[in-house]
Structures are given as C-alpha cells and as structure tokens.
Amino acid sequence: MTTTIEYFSVMLPQIILLLFALVCPALDLWLKMRRGIAYWAMIGLGIVGILETLALVPETRGLVTFLFWASPPATQVFEIGAFSELFTIVFVFVGGLVAYASPPYIKDEKHHGEYYALLLIAVTGMSFVATAADLIVIFVGLEIAGISSYALTGFQKTVKRSTEAAMKYFIVGGFSSAITLFAFSMIYGAGGSTNLRQLGSSIIAGGPFDPIVLLGIALVIVGLGFKIAAVPFHMWAPDVYEGAPTTISALLAAGSKKMGVAALFKLFLVALIAVKVEWDVAIGIIAILTMTVGNVIALQQTSVKRMLAYSSIAQAGYILIAIPVAAVPGIADYAVAGGILHVITHAAMKSGAFLVLVALAVVGLGEDLRDFNGLSKRSPVLAFAMAIFVLSLAGIPPLAGFYSKFVLFSAAVFGAAGEYSWLIWLAVAGILNSALSLFYYAKIIKYMYVNPAEQPGKLKIPASVMLVVLIAMIATILIGVYPEPFLEAALGAAGALLGG
C-alpha cells in the first residue's frame, strides 16, 4: 500500500511548482517589485529542474531518492523515470527562459503575479502529463496546462488579436479536450482499465471490442492532433501563436506542443501498441501531411512570428515520424529516442527563435520580415543567434536540429524493410521537407545579413532578454557539438517509456 506521504513525494516536483505559483499573486500585491516575481518563478522552476536533473543522472539518482523518499514508490497513476524526468526538464527549461524574458516584454501590462502563476501552473500541467501512467492523469494534466495557456494567450487584454487568439484557442482547446476525453472513455471501455500499462496488455487485436478500440484510436488522433497542431487539425495554431504574447508563443510551441507529443507517445506506444496495425499508417500519413503543409504555407509568410508558427507545425510532423517507426520491432528505442531528442532540440531552437522576436518587440520593432532588415548591423549578437536557430531548425550540421532529424530519419530508413518498407517514404518526405524549409529559413538570414538596415543605430536589447537568447543559442550549439549525453538521455527515456 502506498501511503499518503509517499503519494505526495511522488508528486514533489509538481507540488513545488504549485506552491511557488500560489505565492506569485501575493508577491505582486505586497512586493511591488515586478522583476522579483519573475525571479521567484525562476527559483521554483530551477529547483524542479535541478531535482529532475539529479534524478536523471545515474550517478546522483541515489541522492534524490535518499533525500525525498526511501524507495521510489510504485503507484498506479504516476510513473517516475527517465522519460518523465527528461520531459519535465525540457518544460522547466522553456518555462525558465520564458519567465526570465518576460518582465521587459509585459512591463506595460497589469496582473504580473497572475502571469507568472499561470506560467508555473502551465508547466505543472505539462509535467503531470510527462509523469502520468494513467488516462485520467493525462487528461487532468492536459487540462491544467490548457486552461492556464488560454488565459496566458489572452493576457494582453487591450490587444485585440491577443483576445481573439485566446478565444479561438479556448474554443478549439475545449473542443479537442472533449474529444480526447471521449476517446479515453472508449479505450477504458475496451481495455477495462485506465492504467496505460494494463491497457497495453489488455487491448489486443482481434478482441470483441475492436470497433470500439478503432473509434478510440481515431478520436485520440483527432483530439491530440489538435493539441499538437497536426494537419488537418492545425488551423488554430498560426492564429494563436501570432496573437499570443510572444513569450507565450514560445511556451506554446516549445512546451505545450511537447506535452501533446508526450501524451501521444504514451498512448500509442504503451497503451495501444498491440493494435499498431490499426494506427501506424494513419499516423505516418498525418506526419507527412503535417510537415509538408506546415512548410509549404510557411514559405509564403511575411510575418516571422507566423512563419515560426507554421514551422512549429512542420516540426511536429517530423516528431510524429517516431511513432509509426517505433511500431517496428527492434528499433523502437532508437526511433522514440529520435522523437525525444527532437523534442529537446526543438525546445531550445524554437523557443530561442521566439525569444529573438521578444527582444525585437521590447525595443519597439515588429515581427515582420522587414523588421529583420540589416539586423546583423544593428545587433550582431541577436542576428547571429537567430541565424543559428533557423539553421538548426533547417537541420544544418553541426547544430542541434541536425542530430535529432538525423536520428528520426535514419530510424525510418532502418525500419524500412519487409512489410514496413513504406516507412522509407517518411524519411524521403522528411528530407525533402528539410530542403524545402531551408528556403524560408534562409530568407530570414538574408533579411538580417544581406539587406541594409532601414534605420541606423544599434539596438539596445535589455540584458535579461539577451541572456535567455544566448542561453538558448548555447544550448543549440552545445547539443550540436557534443550530442552524446543528450542522445544517451533520449535513449534512456525511450527505454523507460517502452520498457516500463
């Protein structure tokens, strides 16, 4: 029997985040020091980040166990391990970057306390999904993160498009949550349990509940497809990413979307793995559609923020490659590791790219391609960082994005044999799309480095925003130059997810 205390100790990271979140509004009321709230939020995120990192690294794992619980308790609803730890680190990392970049960006707004509280709660929800071993927990996590993101999207109440985006996000999000819940009820009905691992052994092909399972699978694809903005469920994403405060766009693209990916991994590769013939081709097709549509529409964008939104859609398509490939026996670990690695690298490069937009917004520039004119002259560091992010997104070696794409595509090549030979088309589509995407990424570089500046003078970027951009840039380069530990961690997380 698991005692109450042990239950709490399992949820320790989430509890820490929640406690820090609850204090934020009070700080706003009493301290009158806005930057202080950001620091407070970052302390909370930092503690969780350190805790999870210590738990992830084998050499220090014992320390955490010793400090917080005598033996890692086994529960029905949570599954602590490399997978949950790695994803939580990603969420906390993105949350930290966003929190630190926020004060200059939202300085004209009210309700700073609520902003950081919602931010922390959103991260809490995401980490719940990463930790979940149960359908209900996944759903609760999705909702915690979702509802706080709706509010954050509409944070700039005086800006029309922010409110519009929040409304759109809320309606689509609520709708997709309902579908997801309906799907979960089907799966529960067919499998007789809400625990993912038990479902994995109880849902088998050819059973009497096959039609229900099939309906459940279809609805999961639709519901979570909305969450990760997979084509054809992506319509909301560009509007929301464009309308939301740019800091929140970073959180949505690098955080919320990855939560959806974690949920998809858990559902398909743990709970529904036995009926893979029912879904692998469908997800493969969605993956190809998602990356192609995202890239093709991104080509025509003149707003960089919207371009990045479409690029996020395309990147989700690359991650989706991992799921059908993981259905092939023998390379599941490698394929899922590719997906997880792409989650990590995408978190660094995409949040970095959005934070460059934050930096421009802080000094009064817009988010149009024209605003990047001559950026290399006006702020060489910012332009260089942006160049690194977009080149990494395009998958140019030796930057972070190259490795995750390499592992993903090569897994598809590897898996393509016998009855799975169609998987090669996933790699081909991914590679053609990488080439296609280079066109619009190079456009950004051209505006920054080739075009002359429209206005003279250096930009005075606040140090805090510059710092987070630099951190994201260093992460992007570091993963590129020394990918071994990240690849190891991703392989470990994949093993934890699949092996259980």
Place this chain on the structure above:
Amino acid sequence: MFEDLLQGMPVLTLMILFPLIGAILVFTVGRSMTVIRWLSLIFSGIPIILSILVLLAFQWGEALPAGENFADPQFYESYQWIPSLGVSYTVGIDGISLPLLLITPLLTFLSILFSWDVTTRPREYFGLMLIMQVGITGVFVLLDYFVFYIFWEIVLIPMYFLIGIWGGPNKDYAAIKFFIYTHVASLVMLLAIMAIYFQAGANTFSMIELGHIAPGFATTFQIIAFGAFLFGFGVKMPMVPFHTWLPDAHVEAPTAGSVLLAGLLLKMGGYGLIRVAIPTLPEGASAFSPLMAVIGIVSILYAAIVCLAQRDLKKMVAYSSVSHMGFVMVGFATLGPVGMIAGVFQMFAHGLVTAVLFMSCGVVQHHCGTRIIQSLGGISQKMPKLATLMTAGFLASLGLPGLVSFPAEFMIFYSIFQSWGLWILVPIASVAITAGYYLWALQRSMFGPLTTRIDTTEIHDANWYEAVPMAILVALISLFGIFPSIMMSRIGDAVSIILSGLGVG
C-alpha cells in the same frame, strides 16, 4: 628523405584548425583592413606550407617500407566523438585526396590575395572565406561519413553568404538557388549514407570499415544506394541536367567566390564519387557505369556548345566548367585504371586552370566595368599583363599540350577508346568546339581594334594582387603540365586499390 618529417604531427587536423582560428580572429579582432587582410592571408597560408610538407612526406610506389599497406590512409588520426552512434573524428589521406588537399589552401590563399581591395564588410568576407577553407579541407581528409557530411554542409553556408552579400544584381535568386540545389543533393547523399550505415549494422560511420562491409551487400541495394550517391554528387559536380544552378551562381558570385566554387566545391562532387560511391558500392558502380558515361559525354558536349553562344565571358567560363567536369565523370565511368587516374588528375588540373579563368573575368569586370564579349575588344592594348595570363589560362583550358589539362584529357580519351572503342568519336568533337569558343572569345574580347563601346581611357592593367595569384597559378599549370607524373604516380596507388576492390586491376 622526407618520410619522417611529419612523424607524430596531427598535420591534417592542423590544416583544418588554422583557417578556423584565423576566421575566429578575423571576426573578433579584425578592426582595421590591414589586420583583417594579413590575418586571413597568414592563416590561410600556413596550411599551404603544411600541404607541401604532406606532399613531400607522402609515401608511394616503391618507396614504401615492407610490411606497410598502401590501403592504409596516411597521416591517420582517429578520436571517438559520439560513441552511441559510432561516430568518430577520423582523418587520413591517400593519393586521391592528396591533389585536392594541395589545391584547397592554395586556391583559398590566392583568392584572399585576389580580394585585396574588398572593402564592403571585410570582416565577414574574409572570415567566411576562411570558414570555407575549413569545410573544404575537412571534406577532403575526413574518413567518417557522419563528420564528412557535417563538413560537406558547412561549405554551403559561407558560399551562400558570399553570393548573397557580395554578389551581382541578381544575387538573391542565385544564392538561394545554389543553396537549395546543393542542399537537396546533400540530403539525398545523406539518405544513402544512412542506408549503408544500417545495412551494415556495425554501429560505425567509418568509411574504411563500411568500405569493407558494403561491397558484400545485395546488388539491388547497391544499385539504389549508388543511384542516390550519383544524384547527390552529380548535382554538385554539376552534371547535365542538374547543372543550371552553376551558371547562375557564377555570374552573380564575386570573383573569389567563383574561384572557390569552380576550383574546389565542384571537386567535392567528383571526390565523393571516387572516394565514397565507387569503392563502397562496386556492383552499383558497374551497373551505373553506362549511365555515368552518357551523362558525362552529354555534359561535355552540351556545355561546350552552350559556351559558344555566351555573351558574358564569365558565364562562358562557368559552362566550360560543366564541360570539363564531364570529363571527370566519364573518366570514372570507365572503371579502369587510366580513366580513374585521369579523372582525379583532371579535377586537380581544372582546379588550377579554372581559377585563372575566373580571375581573368574578375579583372576584366573590375577594370572595364563589363564582361559582355561584344562590348570588349582590343583590351590587350590596355592590359598586356592580363592578356598574357588570360591567354595562358584559356590555352591551358582548351588542352594545349605542355599545360596541365592536356595529359588529363588525353588519358580520358584514351580510356574511352579502351572501354567503348569508336564511341570516342562523339566526345572528341568537344575538342574542336572547346578550342573554338575559347579562341573566338579571346579574339573578340582581347585582340583586334580597341573597342569604342565602352570608355577605355581609364582602363589600366591588372593590379599586383590580381596579377600575382594568376602568375603563380600559370606557373603551376606549366609545371604539372610538363611533369604530370608528380601527381599521377601518387594517384595511381590509390586507384589501383579501388580497382582491386572492384575486381578489375
């Protein structure tokens, strides 16, 4: 006598590192033009000294002590990098890499010297040239597919910027076209690399180890993978019908960019074919050999005919590159010792010759303000030095005996005759066409009465920093034209190893 010269010295790594350090220094402390110029000149120049030492210390032929194997790459270094994927940083050279390794620092150095008067954004310009040198050197020495691919891609970015920032009026279009074409080609090559990696299942990206395993793969697999390689390298070389990016890129690129593009970047494609594709996938190579020959011959003839019709001197030279790289492809397609040695030597020769040609075009553009052949005429009266060097370059390029292209092209024709008999009559027509377009262009632009279509009063002869690089190259062109065996004998060893793997030699 020089065998022990570089004992224990990581000379190939140093050749990669020096330009890298130079680039970092130029970017960080390059405050004045003088500092930038000299820094980049020194740091691109040190590898020339190293490359000459490598040439001296390189072991070949009978000089090799007993018990050592020519199949082993020389100046070998290997360090683990990403063990879980089996990636390691491995460098080493053989006779195929050696000639290309020699011209890489040389051409970069001379291009930097040639760009002495570039004053727009000099830090970026010279820094990017050095980074390009890093990438190209890496491609020619690396023996690990994964790292090879990284350096392969690194080369693209500086070239994109060189065309995009310092290029001509239509630079945006040309830069992005170059980037997309070559990037797609690299990605297809990457697919083939992945396929070989997994098919071998040895958790290694080492070219040497995979080179031992891959020839045993099923024929179908070899054909598919070789097709992917052929596409990847063929676009880069470039071969008709995927050559259209090259004229655009050349016309818009600054002169130094063109020199590196034609002199070195195109060689990456040819090098990839003979280093990677042919020895690793011998059955695929023999299946594709007829197609390669056809592509090569079509490229030779088609590009030569297109050259005749050009009005722009530089565009003509660009198309002539397509034609001359076609010889490389045909030489490799014979899969015989003569053709392959000549193919590698042709890459070396074309690297030297085409640099002179593009520098000539650069000087003409710079001093006369136009490169349109019809607008020029009689320029030799104003620019005797340029006219001399340019004529030497043109003659070398059309294959005048005694200059470097002659032995290469002669041997390729010989190998075509050996392999396909009288089919030689088709490509040999190009000899006449090539001589035709070069001499005709020379006559119309350089000689005859002085043109009245442009203002010629201000035109003066080539500056020292333009004439010296061309003179050095012309000297080398004559040297290797008279003594081609300096290179050929060293290339020969490596080629015979490849051929023994193919079951031919």
